[in-house]
Amino acid sequence: MLPDVILNNLNTNFTGVTATLVNLYPFQRKLVSVGLYGSSIHCNERKVSLSEILRCGRTPPPDLPFRIWHARRTNELWMGILLRDLYRMKIKIVYTSTKKGHHSFPLRFMIKKSDGVIANTEYTARLRPKVLAVIAHGIDLNRFYPPPNQKGMWESYARKRGLPGKRAIGQFGNIRPEKGSDLFVKVLCKVLPDFPDTVAVIAGRTSWRDRSYRRQLQKETIQAGIAKRVLWPGEIPYHELPELYQALDLCIACPRYEGFGLTPAEALSCGTPILVSDTGAFSSMVKEGKTGWVIPCNDSKGLEKQLRAFLEIPAAAEKMSEDCKKQSSQFFSAEKEAQEIVKVYQRLWNE
Numbered sequence: 001m002l003p004d005v006i007l008n009n010l011n012t013n014f015t016g017v018t019a020t021l022v023n024l025y026p027f028q029r030k031l032v033s034v035g036l037y038g039s040s041i042h043c044n045e046r047k048v049s050l051s052e053i054l055r056c057g058r059t060p061p062p063d064l065p066f067r068i069w070h071a072r073r074t075n076e077l078w079m080g081i082l083l084r085d086l087y088r089m090k091i092k093i094v095y096t097s098t099k100k101g102h103h104s105f106p107l108r109f110m111i112k113k114s115d116g117v118i119a120n121t122e123y124t125a126r127l128r129p130k131v132l133a134v135i136a137h138g139i140d141l142n143r144f145y146p147p148p149n150q151k152g153m154w155e156s157y158a159r160k161r162g163l164p165g166k167r168a169i170g171q172f173g174n175i176r177p178e179k180g181s182d183l184f185v186k187v188l189c190k191v192l193p194d195f196p197d198t199v200a201v202i203a204g205r206t207s208w209r210d211r212s213y214r215r216q217l218q219k220e221t222i223q224a225g226i227a228k229r230v231l232w233p234g235e236i237p238y239h240e241l242p243e244l245y246q247a248l249d250l251c252i253a254c255p256r257y258e259g260f261g262l263t264p265a266e267a268l269s270c271g272t273p274i275l276v277s278d279t280g281a282f283s284s285m286v287k288e289g290k291t292g293w294v295i296p297c298n299d300s301k302g303l304e305k306q307l308r309a310f311l312e313i314p315a316a317a318e319k320m321s322e323d324c325k326k327q328s329s330q331f332f333s334a335e336k337e338a339q340e341i342v343k344v345y346q347r348l349w350n351e
Contacts, residue, residue, distance in 0.1 A: 002056040003035035005068040008076035010038040027338035057089035066090040098259030138337035146271025150321045157247035165199030180254035189224035205235040245270035249317040273320040290323040
């Protein structure tokens with residue numbers, strides 16, 4: 001039998017949307033009959049095929065008037081509209097919107113054709129029609145949690161893998177201009193020469209169109225004499241991320257634009273302080289000076305000043321880590337997010 005809710009993952013790359021699905025799926029399936037159409041998210045999901053949708057989608061579930069088609073990407077929204085309006089599937093379309101600015105005209109048109117929108121922030125909600133709820137992204141606190149003692153975590157992590165350094169700072173996400181990878185490298189070239197015991201981790205996938213961009217960044221680290229202390233491990237498997245977060249002294253997220261942004265919240269949940277640009281929902285995650293700092297977007301001088309100040313006081317990481325542990329339990333958890341999303345489904349079914 002086709003599930004009551006069909007989630008979509010129509011992207012083969014691991015993105016922030018994929019991370020959201022990985023966090024939510026185990027909790028949603030406890031609350032409602034749910035299946036996944038598209039690329040696997042590797043958490044024992046119930047897979048749904050297109051042939052199954054076409055074969056069974058015109059008949060609603062036995063005890064419900066229709067199924068929910070939950071889209072988070074443009075192609076998923078477009079496909080839901082096509083299935084509902086052209087193939088007459090008994091579905092209603094819920095679209096989660098994270099973009100802070102206005103959408104393009106085609107996407108605005110498709111959003112109006114949906115049956116309801118979930119916004120991630122109050123600001124986003126003011127820009128969208130048909131908003132049914134404002135629900136912030138959550139973190140799976142069973143997966144991302146602080147270790148009992150964070151002192152010396154990088155040395156232990158590095159020793160197992162033959163990596164250098166006694167302290168480490170890190171940046172996560174696709175390596176491209178939008179994510180501020182060049183901004184981070186520019187600051188590293190100025191700061192790392194003064195802190196020889198510190199290494200930097202730049203973890204993330206590089207698309208084919210950004211390979212020359214990455215090569216240029218690596219060339220800059222060579223010219224600055226820090227190439228051996230700037231690590232480029234590529235995309236880290238999601239199940240290995242918590243251990244790396246726990247090992248870092250500081251997580252830096254300095255994108256020029258972000259819709260919401262999960263990496264700072266994941267780092268904080270692992271007891272690691274953050275230094276972030278003022279975009280997405282980052283500022284709402286930080287207790288200034290206690291669990292991290294917020295700087296303006298594209299502010300390399302501010303980033304350099306704050307990073308240098310942090311590294312000059314080795315004890316700062318340990319103290320801030322304790323504050324992060326206290327704050328992590330206050331995060332809007334993925335379990336709570338799943339409960340709020342299912343309330344939206346129930347509202348549509350009841351109507």
